[in-house]
Amino acid sequence: MKTSIATVSISGDFEEKLAAIARAGFDGIEIFENDFLAFDRSPAEVGRMVRDHGLEVTLFQPFRDFEGMPEPFQSRNFDRAERKFDLMAELGTDLMLICSNTSPVSLGGIDRAAADFRELGERAAKRNLRVGYEALAWGRHIHDHRDAWEIVRRADHQNIGLILDSFHTLARKIDVNSIRSIPADRIFIVQLADAPLIDMDLLYWSRHFRNMPGEGDLAVTDFMRAVAATGYDGYLSLEIFNDQFRGGSPSAISADGHRSLIYLMDQVKRADPDIVMSVPAMPDRAEVAEIAFVEFAVGDNDGAQLESLLEALGFRAVAEHKSKAVTLFRQGGVNLLLNRDEKGFASASYLVHGANAYAIALMVDDAKAAFERAVALGAEVFEQQVGPGEVVIPAIRGVGGGLLYFLDRTGDLGRIWEIDFNPLPVADGDEVGLTRFDHVAQTVKYDEMLTWLLFYTSQLKTRKTPMVDIIDPAGVVRSQVVENESGSLRITLNGAENRKTLAGHFIAENFGSGIQHIAFQTDDIFTTAEALLRNGFSTLAISPNYYDDVEARFGIDPDLVERLKRHNILYDRDEQGEYFQLYSPTYGEGFFFEIVERRGYQGYGAANAIFRIAALRRHLRPAGMPTN
Numbered sequence: 302m303k304t305s306i307a308t309v310s311i312s313g314d315f316e317e318k319l320a321a322i323a324r325a326g327f328d329g330i331e332i333f334e335n336d337f338l339a340f341d342r343s344p345a346e347v348g349r350m351v352r353d354h355g356l357e358v359t360l361f362q363p364f365r366d367f368e369g370m371p372e373p374f375q376s377r378n379f380d381r382a383e384r385k386f387d388l389m390a391e392l393g394t395d396l397m398l399i400c401s402n403t404s405p406v407s408l409g410g411i412d413r414a415a416a417d418f419r420e421l422g423e424r425a426a427k428r429n430l431r432v433g434y435e436a437l438a439w440g441r442h443i444h445d446h447r448d449a450w451e452i453v454r455r456a457d458h459q460n461i462g463l464i465l466d467s468f469h470t471l472a473r474k475i476d477v478n479s480i481r482s483i484p485a486d487r488i489f490i491v492q493l494a495d496a497p498l499i500d501m502d503l504l505y506w507s508r509h510f511r512n513m514p515g516e517g518d519l520a521v522t523d524f525m526r527a528v529a530a531t532g533y534d535g536y537l538s539l540e541i542f543n544d545q546f547r548g549g550s551p552s553a554i555s556a557d558g559h560r561s562l563i564y565l566m567d568q569v570k571r572a573d574p575d576i577v578m579s580v581p582a583m584p585d586r587a588e589v590a591e592i593a594f595v596e597f598a599v600g601d602n603d604g605a606q607l608e609s610l611l612e613a614l615g616f617r618a619v620a621e622h623k624s625k626a627v628t629l630f631r632q633g634g635v636n637l638l639l640n641r642d643e644k645g646f647a648s649a650s651y652l653v654h655g656a657n658a659y660a661i662a663l664m665v666d667d668a669k670a671a672f673e674r675a676v677a678l679g680a681e682v683f684e685q686q687v688g689p690g691e692v693v694i695p696a697i698r699g700v701g702g703g704l705l706y707f708l709d710r711t712g713d714l715g716r717i718w719e720i721d722f723n724p725l726p727v728a729d730g731d732e733v734g735l736t737r738f739d740h741v742a743q744t745v746k747y748d749e750m751l752t753w754l755l756f757y758t759s760q761l762k763t764r765k766t767p768m769v770d771i772i773d774p775a776g777v778v779r780s781q782v783v784e785n786e787s788g789s790l791r792i793t794l795n796g797a798e799n800r801k802t803l804a805g806h807f808i809a810e811n812f813g814s815g816i817q818h819i820a821f822q823t824d825d826i827f828t829t830a831e832a833l834l835r836n837g838f839s840t841l842a843i844s845p846n847y848y849d850d851v852e853a854r855f856g857i858d859p860d861l862v863e864r865l866k867r868h869n870i871l872y873d874r875d876e877q878g879e880y881f882q883l884y885s886p887t888y889g890e891g892f893f894f895e896i897v898e899r900r901g902y903q904g905y906g907a908a909n910a911i912f913r914i915a916a917l918r919r920h921l922r923p924a925g926m927p928t929n
């Protein structure tokens with residue numbers, strides 16, 4: 302497969318864009334005319350710069366309002382096209398994109414448009430150039446690739462072909478199967494973009510909200526399967542107009558783009574193994590059985606504090622690492638590691654971020670396969686230092702500077718606790734009935750959110766839920782969940798746009814994205830709450846007003862409401878069942894634990910978030926939290 306990306310998709314000046322695009326592994330770029338016009342080098346120099354980066358110019362675009370014009374516009378358009386042909390020759394590209402006419406002056410008529418294209422094909426042929434026609438979703442007469450194809454077909458000229466763009470087809474909900482009967486050699490290039498489903502004007506949606514395949518809600522895989530079925534084997538070119546990307550990091554956005562194309566084609570190849578296009582071979586997305594452990598980097602003082610908090614939560618230190626200052630705390634199926642080592646990644650993470658949960662280990666079927674896939678998708682490999690005889694766990698870097706480990710139950714990986722750890726004598730203390738991880742909540746910079754989503758969904762057999770708004774008294778936090786079918790992996794991503802929200806405060810104080818809370822499951826929240834009380838654990842105090850509302854809203858039994866209130870338990874209910882949640886106060890700069898009981902319920906209590914956040918803020922004040 303050959304990959305390309307339009308220069309409009311990322312931020313930076315032209316030189317920065319080229320460097321980032323080349324580094325991400327693309328083979329080519331589409332030059333958007335305005336990007337070039339704003340740059341102060343000659344077309345020949347630009348072409349040389351592109352080639353010096355090992356890239357080729359796959360397309361020059363867009364040429365607007367060409368077909369079906371009355372005179373004198375028609376003649377002027379042919380002159381204008383000749384000028385752009387000159388430019389293309391200097392840039393060193395043979396393909397121009399003409400998007401369907403939006404001019405109020407333009408005349409309709411398939412044959413009139415076809416005649417214009419035939420004439421242009423003659424002119425292009427003299428210079429060995431090609432012209433592709435694309436239906437804009439908001440074109441005045443042509444806004445459907447089927448009509449654009451009919452025009453190309455009737456133009457009947459070797460140098461005139463069709464350009465498909467997933468956004469224009471999918472935004473208008475045009476049946477993608479209509480693509481399957483188009484001859485592959487008539488498709489000059491395929492542009493790809495996804496977008497979140499938002500009901501808005503097509504042009505505005507397209508110019509501001511496109512994102513990488515897999516990041517949005519459009520059926521880009523179905524579109525691409527139809528394209529691949531034609532036998533098309535040319536460039537796949539990302540054309541992403543997105544306000545956030547234009548202001549984002551050129552290298553991160555380019556890397557996401559490249560990953561999105563590999564992931565997309567892997568999906569297509571799995572669905573249709575016989576496609577002509579070559580796709581890098583890699584293992585399938587990993588099935589996650591559970592979160593095997595979460596590891597904290599701590600210092601001496603905050604380590605002792607965290608230990609007391611864990612003990613009050615019913616965890617016990619059960620083992621000590623053989624060669625590092627790492628202690629394993631366990632309760633039920635939950636493993637937490639406290640790493641106080643003064644060398645290595647944990648220590649570096651501690652120095653930068655302070656005490657933080659910096660690593661997640663996932664239990665998968667085949668850790669090596671999961672790791673291989675991550676590498677094929679461009680993940681950054683992490684190599685840890687291990688003592689003699691200790692287990693090497695396949696690991697990659699997460700988006701925000703943390704780590705993701707892959708464990709499985711085979712060989713040494715399956716015996717990590719025995720091989721790397723010495724058991725500790727059983728300590729006193731009561732367990733409180735925590736059984737397993739429910740979810741891990743990562744607070745991320747809002748503009749990293751899509752990167753995280755793609756990171757997880759491309760590597761792991763997971764899906765993403767629609768985005769919901771969480772209202773913090775100081776702003777909105779956007780929340781989206783990555784979860785698997787069985788619920789054994791649930792990661793909530795909370796994107797903070799300003800530093801005044803609780804999440805934003807956490808990012809500012811933590812110096813970057815990170816895990817802000819960890820939720821555990823219990824089978825009986827009231828028994829757990831009683832045990833917590835006995836352990837001296839203080840739950841986060843929830844406003845009494847909340848309980849009046851819960852009683853009114855759900856019409857639940859006043860006795861139950863009293864019990865909820867007594868233990869500061871939040872309640873939610875939907876068609877699937879009931880949800881109970883309680884929280885710890887914050888630890889450090891806004892980190893906390895949550896305990897939940899699910900009775901059939903599959904959500905995350907989004908409606909309760911506002912009350913939880915207000916309570917956490919009360920708790921965090923006056924330790925530096927803006928009071929708004």
Ligand SMILES: O=C(O)c1ccc(O)c(O)c1
Nearest residue numbers: 363400435466507508540
């Ligand atoms: O928004 C536009 O005008 C525009 C231009 C060229 C394209 O290829 C496209 O998909 C959209």
Ligand SMILES: [Mg+2]
Nearest residue numbers: 435466492540
């Ligand atoms: Mg396009």
